[in-house]
Amino acid sequence: xxxxxxxxxxxxxxxxxxxxxxxxxxxxxxxxxxxxxxxxxxxxxxxxxxxxxxxxxxxxxxxxxxxxxxxxxxxxxxxxxxxxxxxxxxxxxxxxxxxxxxxxxxxxxxxxxxxxxxxxxxxxxxxxxxxxxxxxxxxxxxxxxx
Numbered sequence: 065x066x067x068x069x070x071x072x073x074x075x076x077x078x079x080x081x082x083x084x085x086x087x088x089x090x091x092x093x094x095x096x097x098x099x100x101x102x103x104x105x106x107x108x109x110x111x112x113x114x115x116x117x118x119x120x121x122x123x124x125x126x127x128x129x130x131x132x133x134x135x136x137x138x139x140x141x142x143x144x145x146x147x148x149x150x151x152x153x154x155x156x157x158x159x160x161x162x163x164x165x166x167x168x169x170x171x172x173x174x175x176x177x178x179x180x181x182x183x184x185x186x187x188x189x190x191x192x193x194x195x196x197x198x199x200x201x202x203x204x205x206x207x208x209x210x
Contacts, residue, residue, distance in 0.1 A: 073099065086112065104152060105159070115150040115161060122164050122193045123148035126205075129191035133183045134172060142171040163202040164194075171210045181207045 070089035076082055079101050086097040103111035123146045134141050151163045168184055184207035188194055194203055 083111075086117075113152075115152045118161065118193075119148040119150040119164070122150070122166065122191075122197070125191040125193040126166050126168070126187060129194075130168065130170075130184060130187035133187045133190070134170075134175070137175075137179070137183055139172050139175045139179075142173065144168055144170045161197075161201055163204070164197060166203075166205040168205065168207045169210060170207070175209065177209050180209050 069091075071086060072089045073084045073086045075084035082100070084099045086099050087095045098111040099113060100111050103109065104113040104115060108116070126148070127144050127146045130144060130146075131141055145168065147167045149163075149165045149167070150161060151165075152159060153162050154160070155162060166184075166188060170180065172180060184205050188203060188205040189198075197203060
């Protein structure tokens with residue numbers, strides 16, 4: 065059965081001076097997160113952006129995929145700390161998400177650094193958010209053990 069998740073935004077005004085409020089309609093986990101054009105291209109100033117939300121989605125998805133792959137390899141992680149960095153830039157005069165760089169540091173007893181990096185690369189390629197971005201966004205992962 066397919067999982068369906070929803071978010072809603074109420075926007076007021078034009079692009080440059082307008083603003084919106086974003087809500088997690090399915091879970092209710094967040095409400096009224098402010099979003100503006102300036103928070104995408106200038107300073108966040110306490111507001112979020114689609115790119116920050118994409119970074120959150122990619123980091124959490126990768127964590128789950130990596131944990132699953134490590135467990136399949138017989139080395140479940142004690143902990144994984146993941147950061148995702150989304151680059152939003154102009155390409156041919158159009159604003160575009162151009163890359164997502166994942167960085168992971170993990171505590172996985174009994175696993176070599178080489179195996180950790182190999183499984184990280186596999187998880188990067190296999191996580192559903194990576195698969196959604198693949199072919200459109202440059203994807204990378206840097207992995208290291210504690």
